[in-house]
Amino acid sequence: DAGVTQSPTHLIKTRGQHVTLRCSPISGHKSVSWYQQVLGQGPQFIFQYYEKEERGRGNFPDRFSARQFPNYSSELNVNALLLGDSALYLCASSLTSGLAGGPSQYFGPGTRLTVL
Amino acid sequence: DAKTTQPPSMDCAEGRAANLPCNHSTISGNEYVYWYRQIHSQGPQYIIHGLKNNETNEMASLIITEDRKSSTLILPHATLRDTAVYYCIVRGLNRDDKIIFGKGTRLHILP
Numbered sequence: 529d530a531g532v533t534q535s536p537t538h539l540i541k542t543r544g545q546h547v548t549l550r551c552s553p554i555s556g557h558k559s560v561s562w563y564q565q566v567l568g569q570g571p572q573f574i575f576q577y578y579e580k581e582e583r584g585r586g587n588f589p590d591r592f593s594a595r596q597f598p599n600y601s602s603e604l605n606v607n608a609l610l611l612g613d614s615a616l617y618l619c620a621s622s623l624t625s626g627l628a629g630g631p632s633q634y635f636g637p638g639t640r641l642t643v644l
Numbered sequence: 645d646a647k648t649t650q651p652p653s654m655d656c657a658e659g660r661a662a663n664l665p666c667n668h669s670t671i672s673g674n675e676y677v678y679w680y681r682q683i684h685s686q687g688p689q690y691i692i693h694g695l696k697n698n699e700t701n702e703m704a705s706l707i708i709t710e711d712r713k714s715s716t717l718i719l720p721h722a723t724l725r726d727t728a729v730y731y732c733i734v735r736g737l738n739r740d741d742k743i744i745f746g747k748g749t750r751l752h753i754l755p
Binding site: 622 | 678685686687688689690693729731740741742743744745746747748
């Protein structure tokens with residue numbers, strides 16, 4: 529079975545541009561979460577969507593937005609890019625939402641965004 | 645902030661058991677302990693989780709102390725492919741799936 533897939537793998541943008549990152553969850557998974565991982569740090573939670581509704585939001589500015597489509601795939605959008613947005617952006621999927629002790633989240637390989 | 649404390653790095657000889665400690669002294673009764681690892685330039689990979697009993701799967705064993713304030717992840721026969729950053733995470737019953745990652749332990753397996 530295919531795992532979580534993300535596109536593109538790598539991306540280079542300049543300051544002020546916007547970017548759209550895409551994620552396809554594991555088949556049957558209805559929850560998608562997005563994380564930002566800056567070099568040398570652990571991943572930081574940005575958003576979670578479950579059944580196309582936002583379930584959680586991390587401490588990120590309004591330049592960051594996301595949505596989930598009827599097929600449960602998701603997009604992360606970042607506007608007015610800053611140098612500090614350079615990071616690995618990770619997508620994770622799970623069957624349900626908030627079920628501690630249950631099946632865990634599965635992460636994709638990430639999109640490496642470089643802002644020049 | 646992460647609710648766990650881990651050593652920043654550890655070394656282990658190939659073929660030996662790797663024992664990775666984690667302190668979670670403020671854990672509450674309905675919170676689980678999860679372990680993930682992240683091999684360089686890949687997404688985090690789920691390893692194991694537990695509530696209060698010791699757990700074992702094909703990847704590792706999880707030993708949780710009786711007071712639940714600390715735990716140890718055991719990789720029984722470490723290989724070079726186990727070189728990674730290991731994250732210990734505490735999660736409770738939440739509406740969302742948010743995982744709060746700390747800085748983890750960078751495990752080096754030595755040949």
